[in-house]
Amino acid sequence: MTALVAPIQEEKISCKPFVKWAGGKTQLLPEILKRIPEEFGTYHEPFLGGGAVFFALQPKQAVLSDLNEELVSCYSVVRDNVEELVSWLKQYSYDQEEFYRIRALDRSPEYALLPNYVKAARLIYLNKTCFNGLYRVNRSGHFNTPFGRYNNPTIVDEANLTKCSQALQGAVLELNSFESVVERAQTGDFVYFDPPYPPLSSSADFTSYTDKSFSWDDQVKLRDVCLALDKKGVRFLLSNAGIDSVRELYEGFQVSEVVAKRAINSRADRRGEVFEFLISNSF
Ligand SMILES: C[S@@+](CC[C@H](N)C(=O)[O-])C[C@H]1O[C@@H](n2cnc3c(N)ncnc32)[C@H](O)[C@@H]1O
Numbered sequence: 001m002t003a004l005v006a007p008i009q010e011e012k013i014s015c016k017p018f019v020k021w022a023g024g025k026t027q028l029l030p031e032i033l034k035r036i037p038e039e040f041g042t043y044h045e046p047f048l049g050g051g052a053v054f055f056a057l058q059p060k061q062a063v064l065s066d067l068n069e070e071l072v073s074c075y076s077v078v079r080d081n082v083e084e085l086v087s088w089l090k091q092y093s094y095d096q097e098e099f100y101r102i103r104a105l106d107r108s109p110e111y112a113l114l115p116n117y118v119k120a121a122r123l124i125y126l127n128k129t130c131f132n133g134l135y136r137v138n139r140s141g142h143f144n145t146p147f148g149r150y151n152n153p154t155i156v157d158e159a160n161l162t163k164c165s166q167a168l169q170g171a172v173l174e175l176n177s178f179e180s181v182v183e184r185a186q187t188g189d190f191v192y193f194d195p196p197y198p199p200l201s202s203s204a205d206f207t208s209y210t211d212k213s214f215s216w217d218d219q220v221k222l223r224d225v226c227l228a229l230d231k232k233g234v235r236f237l238l239s240n241a242g243i244d245s246v247r248e249l250y251e252g253f254q255v256s257e258v259v260a261k262r263a264i265n266s267r268a269d270r271r272g273e274v275f276e277f278l279i280s281n282s283f
Pocket residue numbers: 021022023024025026046047048049050051052053065066067068176177178179194195196197209210214
């Protein structure tokens with residue numbers, strides 16, 4: 001059994017996510033942070049994305065995971081090899097031709113042989129310069145978001161990347177699907193879940209962060225994971241869409257409603273305020 005420890009580093013490093021990620025939780029942070037227990041063992045975040053909650057909280061012991069291989073590898077590079085990453089990024093410029101040249105790298109068989117810091121630099125570069133910062137791959141796993149129009153985007157924020165690297169020093173990074181958290185989490189641990197959301201309507205919304213999409217069956221599996229964690233004495237907090245089907249799925253848990261702004265939607269008229277749920281168990 002994990003001993004309870006004060007979860008927050010005494011000296012927190014002030015940093016922000018080094019990638020913009022669809023569903024990023026920066027704007028909901030105050031609501032999320034006030035629902036996180038003051039003490040817990042290890043912090044787990046199985047849908048890491050941009051890691052807004054991890055970077056705000058900076059727990060002493062953390063296991064961070066995601067199913068997006070490029071993303072997890074990029075985090076490892078930020079943690080272990082930030083100098084090489086920064087110097088590689090510095091040679092890239094904001095230019096449409098350069099964007100499509102760098103985007104096309106994953107179409108060639110040699111891509112697999114590139115050092116991880118080059119692939120990480122490519123991910124960050126594309127994230128800063130593609131349309132809406134959206135990570136999207138086609139069926140073959142090739143990045144296919146088009147060039148984005150920005151006014152002088154910051155491609156390399158050396159100070160922030162260095163601080164993110166420091167914040168990640170104690171973190172374990174894993175390429176794994178969310179179900180694996182049931183094996184890892186011990187009594188007294190805490191898990192924050194931020195899954196892809198079910199669409200608000202059948203035609204709406206973006207749920208594909210990897211080459212696999214997140215189905216309703218996955219939502220049900222995720223609820224079952226929460227039930228298993230609850231049984232094990234693990235506390236959790238889960239963000240999800242504020243829709244009736246989600247409320248019904250989590251019947252018996254605490255469900256609170258918060259207001260969020262949705263930026264990523266193919267239709268401009270649907271970018272507005274939406275309700276989200278924050279769902280938790282209690283001990
Ligand atoms: C809503 S985003 C997380 C956003 C994050 N909280 C932030 O602040 O940026 C959801 C993440 O879940 C990941 N994901 C999708 N399916 C998954 C699965 N089956 N297991 C683990 N991660 C998955 C995606 O790659 C994506 O990074």
